[in-house]
Amino acid sequence: MKLFIFALSLMVLGTAPFVGETPLDIHNILNPGAMEYLLFWDLRLPRVSVAFFSGAILALGGLVFQAVFRNSLTTPFTLGVSSGATLATAVGIVFLPASLVAFSTFFSFAGAFSTILLLFFFARTLNAAQTNSLLLIGIALSFFYSAALMVIYAISDLEQSYSIIRFTMGSLNVVGMGTLYPLIAAAFGLLGIVVHYQKELKLILTSYENAFLKGIEIKKINLILLLAVSLSVGVCVSIVGPIGFIGLVIPHIIRLIYKKSSDKLILSVFYYGGVFLVACDLIGRNLGTVSEVPIGVVTSFIGGPFFIYIILKRKRSHD
Amino acid sequence: MKLHVDNVTTPYLRTISFELDNENAVILGSNGAGKTTLAKAIVGLYDTGNVYVDGESVASLCAKRRAEALNFIPSKLDVFDDYIDVEEFLELCLFNGTSAGDMEEMLKHLTIDHLKNSSCKSISSGESQLVLFAGGLLHNAALSIFDEPTANLDSDKKIKVFEMLQRHRGLKMVITHDLNLAYRLGYRIIFLRQGELVFDGACRDFFDAANLERLFGNSIKRVDEYFMVNYQ
Numbered sequence: 001m002k003l004f005i006f007a008l009s010l011m012v013l014g015t016a017p018f019v020g021e022t023p024l025d026i027h028n029i030l031n032p033g034a035m036e037y038l039l040f041w042d043l044r045l046p047r048v049s050v051a052f053f054s055g056a057i058l059a060l061g062g063l064v065f066q067a068v069f070r071n072s073l074t075t076p077f078t079l080g081v082s083s084g085a086t087l088a089t090a091v092g093i094v095f096l097p098a099s100l101v102a103f104s105t106f107f108s109f110a111g112a113f114s115t116i117l118l119l120f121f122f123a124r125t126l127n128a129a130q131t132n133s134l135l136l137i138g139i140a141l142s143f144f145y146s147a148a149l150m151v152i153y154a155i156s157d158l159e160q161s162y163s164i165i166r167f168t169m170g171s172l173n174v175v176g177m178g179t180l181y182p183l184i185a186a187a188f189g190l191l192g193i194v195v196h197y198q199k200e201l202k203l204i205l206t207s208y209e210n211a212f213l214k215g216i217e218i219k220k221i222n223l224i225l226l227l228a229v230s231l232s233v234g235v236c237v238s239i240v241g242p243i244g245f246i247g248l249v250i251p252h253i254i255r256l257i258y259k260k261s262s263d264k265l266i267l268s269v270f271y272y273g274g275v276f277l278v279a280c281d282l283i284g285r286n287l288g289t290v291s292e293v294p295i296g297v298v299t300s301f302i303g304g305p306f307f308i309y310i311i312l313k314r315k316r317s318h319d
Numbered sequence: 320m321k322l323h324v325d326n327v328t329t330p331y332l333r334t335i336s337f338e339l340d341n342e343n344a345v346i347l348g349s350n351g352a353g354k355t356t357l358a359k360a361i362v363g364l365y366d367t368g369n370v371y372v373d374g375e376s377v378a379s380l381c382a383k384r385r386a387e388a389l390n391f392i393p394s395k396l397d398v399f400d401d402y403i404d405v406e407e408f409l410e411l412c413l414f415n416g417t418s419a420g421d422m423e424e425m426l427k428h429l430t431i432d433h434l435k436n437s438s439c440k441s442i443s444s445g446e447s448q449l450v451l452f453a454g455g456l457l458h459n460a461a462l463s464i465f466d467e468p469t470a471n472l473d474s475d476k477k478i479k480v481f482e483m484l485q486r487h488r489g490l491k492m493v494i495t496h497d498l499n500l501a502y503r504l505g506y507r508i509i510f511l512r513q514g515e516l517v518f519d520g521a522c523r524d525f526f527d528a529a530n531l532e533r534l535f536g537n538s539i540k541r542v543d544e545y546f547m548v549n550y551q
Contacts, residue, residue, distance in 0.1 A: 070399045203411055205400040209364060214411060215386030261402040
């Protein structure tokens, strides 16, 4: 199973940049004068890379949140981070003067990040055993944000509401490698920090009490891990929009396949999170639809049913 | 090591004070008397600011030094991740100079070596108690507080745990309901009732007939050197 998945993943990564609406003549890829050169280096490759690193951040972020909050349903997204980013972006789109709309990227980052700060504030007043309450707060926050988003819709014009809708569905449309750098930095920054705290993470995966007794500075480590995830997810959301389900689904799938504790799955979750989003994107842009199917739609289409499966399986094992 | 508990007060404890100077102790008391709370306050899980190790406040110790000095072994094994197995859990307990070899030996001695690759979540309550106990010995803190280390065990394992407790070189505090265990260990006894310290003294004085009657009424009956629950 592991080998099969790995081979499949290599195949996906290998073919993704070459398959698309416009067929590529491979011989021309290295010829700077040809159309294919532009198509490959400026569009396809950046897009596949954005997909990979976004997926990697979202999946690893989910893994870390699940460990730190000790709840297998907790991800930056189920806690309302994506809704926060969406709301802030919508505010940016509607209220910023047209010449500054490009800055709505910073708004989505700020939205994601302020939601995290809000959650920190709530988490501090709850004790470690109340992670379910935090999840409920996250859901309540999402509803609140959605309601606020509806208000923004009501006061936006047609063009603005179209931009908002496009953002909420997520998009991997990028041109050139420039957008990639912050994303790559965020992805490897997060990976580096999580790997650095691997042992601490393992102790947290037993219990807070045990980690404390083994000399781990729980509060400090949690803060570092959650900040690292929030910052990188903030960067990711601001570039590709809120893409749900990866943070939830990938850690669960990888755990089911590898049957190892989460601290040993850091690299696998990072890698397969990336591959999953690349694969979803590959499907999305090759369906032959009139306009491209947004990436958020594809991940939710695959992720939704799986989420239900996980819930049912979890319930069975608890009975 | 000198432990000084100075007027520790929590919602469940009222101004508890005592000192242990390189000395073991047994903590006894009825259900809900605050035994576990006291243990958690000592190791810093509840930050009261009133516990001192060799004159230094536990709250001000750096995390690593605190872990070398104090450990609490809970009565229930709590592991979040489904895939952390017994061996991995115990490896996290290797501390203060204990090695993987010590771990193997301990697992064999407690006859739980076949559980090495079992998930911590799949083993029975008695087995997980033995795993916790082994983890406590491997952690090898200057002072280890065991919370009911024999509660879910069969008689054979109770004896093993008793022997291993005696052989363990670090300082120990043992929370228990088992008067026979307390009597055989012979440590100084601290007795709590509803959050108050009602007895603190030598084992011999504690098991004095008048004292037993004062603390337990007629619910305990002494038969030779054994203490029985007096079902009527």
